[in-house]
Amino acid sequence: MSTLSVFMDVxxxxxxxxxxxxxxxxxxxxxxxxxxxxxxxxxxxxxWVSLVVQKTRLQISQDPSLNYEYLPTMGLKSFIQASLALxxxxxxxxxxxxxxxxVHTVGDSGAFQLGVQFLRTWHKDARIVYIISSQKELHGLxxxxxxxxxxxxxxxxxxxxxxxxxxxxxxxxxxxxFPFFDIPCQGLYTTDLEEDTxxxxxxxxxxxxxxxxxxxxxxxxxxxxxxxxxVVVAVNNQQLLCVLSQLxxxxxxxxxxxxxxxxxxxxxxxxxxxLLGEWKQSLKEVVENIMLTxxxxxxxxxxxxxxxxxxxxxxxxxTHGYLGLSSQQVEYxxxxxxxxxxxxxxxxxSCINANNINYITEGINEAVLLTEGSxxxxxxxxxx
Amino acid sequence: MSTLSVFMDVxxxxxxxxxxxxxxxxxxxxxxxxxxxxxxxxxxxxxWVSLVVQKTRLQISQDPSLNYEYLPTMGLKSFIQASLALxxxxxxxxxxxxxxxxVHTVGDSGAFQLGVQFLRTWHKDARIVYIISSQKELHGLxxxxxxxxxxxxxxxxxxxxxxxxxxxxxxxxxxxxFPFFDIPCQGLYTTDLEEDTxxxxxxxxxxxxxxxxxxxxxxxxxxxxxxxxxVVVAVNNQQLLCVLSQLxxxxxxxxxxxxxxxxxxxxxxxxxxxLLGEWKQSLKEVVENIMLTxxxxxxxxxxxxxxxxxxxxxxxxxTHGYLGLSSQQVEYxxxxxxxxxxxxxxxxxSCINANNINYITEGINEAVLLTEGSxxxxxxxxxx
Numbered sequence: 001m002s003t004l005s006v007f008m009d010v011x012x013x014x015x016x017x018x019x020x021x022x023x024x025x026x027x028x029x030x031x032x033x034x035x036x037x038x039x040x041x042x043x044x045x046x047x048w049v050s051l052v053v054q055k056t057r058l059q060i061s062q063d064p065s066l067n068y069e070y071l072p073t074m075g076l077k078s079f080i081q082a083s084l085a086l087x088x089x090x091x092x093x094x095x096x097x098x099x100x101x102x103v104h105t106v107g108d109s110g111a112f113q114l115g116v117q118f119l120r121t122w123h124k125d126a127r128i129v130y131i132i133s134s135q136k137e138l139h140g141l142x143x144x145x146x147x148x149x150x151x152x153x154x155x156x157x158x159x160x161x162x163x164x165x166x167x168x169x170x171x172x173x174x175x176x177x178f179p180f181f182d183i184p185c186q187g188l189y190t191t192d193l194e195e196d197t198x199x200x201x202x203x204x205x206x207x208x209x210x211x212x213x214x215x216x217x218x219x220x221x222x223x224x225x226x227x228x229x230x231v232v233v234a235v236n237n238q239q240l241l242c243v244l245s246q247l248x249x250x251x252x253x254x255x256x257x258x259x260x261x262x263x264x265x266x267x268x269x270x271x272x273x274x275l276l277g278e279w280k281q282s283l284k285e286v287v288e289n290i291m292l293t294x295x296x297x298x299x300x301x302x303x304x305x306x307x308x309x310x311x312x313x314x315x316x317x318x319t320h321g322y323l324g325l326s327s328q329q330v331e332y333x334x335x336x337x338x339x340x341x342x343x344x345x346x347x348x349x350s351c352i353n354a355n356n357i358n359y360i361t362e363g364i365n366e367a368v369l370l371t372e373g374s375x376x377x378x379x380x381x382x383x384x
Numbered sequence: 385m386s387t388l389s390v391f392m393d394v395x396x397x398x399x400x401x402x403x404x405x406x407x408x409x410x411x412x413x414x415x416x417x418x419x420x421x422x423x424x425x426x427x428x429x430x431x432w433v434s435l436v437v438q439k440t441r442l443q444i445s446q447d448p449s450l451n452y453e454y455l456p457t458m459g460l461k462s463f464i465q466a467s468l469a470l471x472x473x474x475x476x477x478x479x480x481x482x483x484x485x486x487v488h489t490v491g492d493s494g495a496f497q498l499g500v501q502f503l504r505t506w507h508k509d510a511r512i513v514y515i516i517s518s519q520k521e522l523h524g525l526x527x528x529x530x531x532x533x534x535x536x537x538x539x540x541x542x543x544x545x546x547x548x549x550x551x552x553x554x555x556x557x558x559x560x561x562f563p564f565f566d567i568p569c570q571g572l573y574t575t576d577l578e579e580d581t582x583x584x585x586x587x588x589x590x591x592x593x594x595x596x597x598x599x600x601x602x603x604x605x606x607x608x609x610x611x612x613x614x615v616v617v618a619v620n621n622q623q624l625l626c627v628l629s630q631l632x633x634x635x636x637x638x639x640x641x642x643x644x645x646x647x648x649x650x651x652x653x654x655x656x657x658x659l660l661g662e663w664k665q666s667l668k669e670v671v672e673n674i675m676l677t678x679x680x681x682x683x684x685x686x687x688x689x690x691x692x693x694x695x696x697x698x699x700x701x702x703t704h705g706y707l708g709l710s711s712q713q714v715e716y717x718x719x720x721x722x723x724x725x726x727x728x729x730x731x732x733x734s735c736i737n738a739n740n741i742n743y744i745t746e747g748i749n750e751a752v753l754l755t756e757g758s759x760x761x762x763x764x765x766x767x768x
Contacts, residue, residue: 004619005593005618005619005620005623006507006562006593007506007593007618007623007626007627008623009506010506010623010626010627010630011626011630012625012626012629013626013629013630013632013633014633039454046451047451047452047453049452057445058445058446060445061441061442061444061445061446062442062445067430067431067608068431068433068605068606068607068608068609069431069607069608070423070607070608071608106490106638106639106642106643107639107640107641108640109636109637109638109639109640109641110638110639110640113637113638113639122391122393122394123390141636141637142637145637178390209389209390209391221452222452223452223453223454223641224451224452224453224454224455224641224643224644224645225452225643225644225645226639226640226641226643234389234391235388235389236389239389239391239392239394241396242391242394242395242396242397243391243394245396245397246394246395246397248397249397249398252493252525253493253497253525253526253529254490254493254494254497254638255490255491255493255494255497255610255639256491256492256493256494256610257491257493257607257608257610258490259490259608259609259610259643259645259646260608260609261608261609261643261645261646262643262645
């Protein structure tokens with residue numbers, strides 16, 4: 001046998017897995033903690049699944065009337081319709097005007113891949129993308145691969161310890177850039193599904209055209225089936241149909257038919273008022289639980305007498321939020337306490353539970369007290 | 385609202401759906417027939433599903449111990465192992481030598497997309513691809529999209545009315561081209577699973593490195609979940625790991641995590657001797673049924689006294705086979721009889737059943753008798 005390989009010039013790839021998760025996995029410390037999971041975790045430390053999903057999955061598998069044939073390239077039509085109504089609201093003017101559509105994709109990565117391929121083909125002069133820092137590792141690669149130059153920006157103001165959406169709006173409102181939104185977990189920010197996508201309604205009302213990756217894996221708990229939609233908003237139906245038809249050709253080459261199982265479960269839930277109610281209730285419980293966790297973290301830091309104001313923890317919505325720590329403090333937590341937190345200090349609060357909250361808050365307290373120069377990034381504690 | 389669209393230069397795409405299927409769908413004739421479906425059909429005219437799949441799907445949905453978390457980018461490990469053992473045989477020397485591996489993909493289109501992206505990245509000088517005619521419409525687009533020039537070739541000899549694999553081997557054996565096989569439905573050619581992939585064993589034994597798209601959607605009947613693997617055979621384990629690591633990065637950008645449901649069902653079947661036995665039996669029944677259909681077609685043509693020798697119908701294996709008709713005869717069947725057949729005359733024999741066999745064979749008879757010049761492509765009838 002020849003030992004000369006046609007692959008002889010192919011080197012071992014640099015592992016693309018998040019370096020933080022990689023370091024965490026290699027850490028032998030028994031009480032190590034990872035606070036940067038992408039998905040919502042239960043109090044027991046497992047990815048959360050809405051109970052109504054399990055019930056619906058069972059019902060579907062027992063239904064002899066269903067077929068398991070190929071979906072069209074554009075995907076499951078009823079799934080797209082129901083998901084768009086969820087995203088924009090049933091009475092959205094843009095939906096009524098038939099200028100909103102979508103392609104059912106293999107998860108949110110698939111939605112970004114499809115959108116990026118379209119932009120590469122039809123907007124050849126656009127070569128620069130600004131991506132929000134926390135999403136850069138996940139989605140930046142997709143843009144880079146096809147030749148975009150990727151810049152990152154943050155809407156978190158580390159001095160004021162709050163979100164500053166003006167950073168985003170100021171850039172976009174000049175209409176010189178094309179917005180590509182990411183709605184990874186509608187319903188897991190606040191207890192109000194519509195409130196969670198208010199930014200989209202705003203851009204629709206302002207007459208913007210845009211793409212949006214809508215993922216339904218995380219807010220239903222169907223992680224093993226990437227359930228995504230590339231949403232397209234155009235100025236009119238004619239333009240929308242042109243874009244969708246081009247996307248169909250691109251999706252045909254990418255995967256030809258998207259997977260059905262997750263989309264079928266979600267459609268069954270969204271189109272049945274009783275199941276929909278159960279799903280909304282399950283989301284509400286998750287969000288309230290996260291709010292409670294944040295309250296507890298803040299209270300424990302107060303009881304420990306940790307310097308600084310921690311109100312920003314409870315002021316942020318959703319599973320993920322900034323702790324408002326300096327990079328030295330974050331480094332202290334990772335190195336000395338084996339609590340794995342991204343450099344920007346944004347953690348997944350659903351990773352904190354009764355078993356680890358004391359260790360984590362005590363760690364934060366230590367980090368703040370012992371890290372030199374940490375005061376520089378924190379405002380003085382306000383006396384009530 | 386601005387009516388100037390950022391999409392204003394985007395035209396409506398040319399529909400990529402097979403033109404034959406498109407014409408068929410637009411045909412109002414009540415007894416129209418489509419004999420070119422990609423998948424195996426039942427006698428009732430529905431896509432075939434192995435009974436053991438339905439049973440396993442139900443078992444899985446009732447198993448509370450299973451989780452629905454993200455699969456790794458490379459996919460379900462046990463699924464890849466079981467599928468590679470099925471493809472090459474458990475005792476394959478290449479598997480023992482750890483130089484065979486795979487990436488779990490979104491169906492066979494996903495496998496081709498991933499493989500093509502790798503070739504574009506690592507074999508920049510290779511710009512020409514030869515693709516078997518019947519697969520050109522389906523997979524040629526993927527190569528074309530990234531800049532390959534696609535030539536088609538056929539292994540069907542229309543004069544001798546038989547397959548001529550030398551056409552393939554003569555080109556490939558010079559080792560100047562890189563083989564990219566497509567095994568879309570192992571077990572649906574002959575009643576012997578190993579026999580169906582003999583060409584792969586041959587290339588492994590000859591020391592070739594190659595890619596292979598292995599699809600498990602059609603031989604299990606799980607169409608709505610593209611269940612595929614991009615198989616890599618390298619000269620040694622070191623080279624294999626390099627290629628797989630690069631493929632992982634590409635798959636990460638394409639879909640990040642492949643869908644689980646179909647792969648989980650298939651793995652459960654392949655790893656359980658009782659279920660495996662049931663699956664093999666179901667395949668055997670399908671293949672025997674197709675053989676019977678071909679016998680009946682041949683017999684009916686004999687009884688009708690249709691000129692020509694029709695032995696080639698039963699000499700071919702699998703769901704798809706050449707009728708051995710001239711292009712005029714095919715055109716006659718499509719135009720006059722509303723029997724939709726691709727130009728090369730290759731049909732899916734599982735589309736023929738008790739309800740339509742008479743109409744089809746009578747149509748073929750008419751086409752042969754009435755089409756001028758048709759004798760030119762057919763050998764003289766041999767008297768027994």
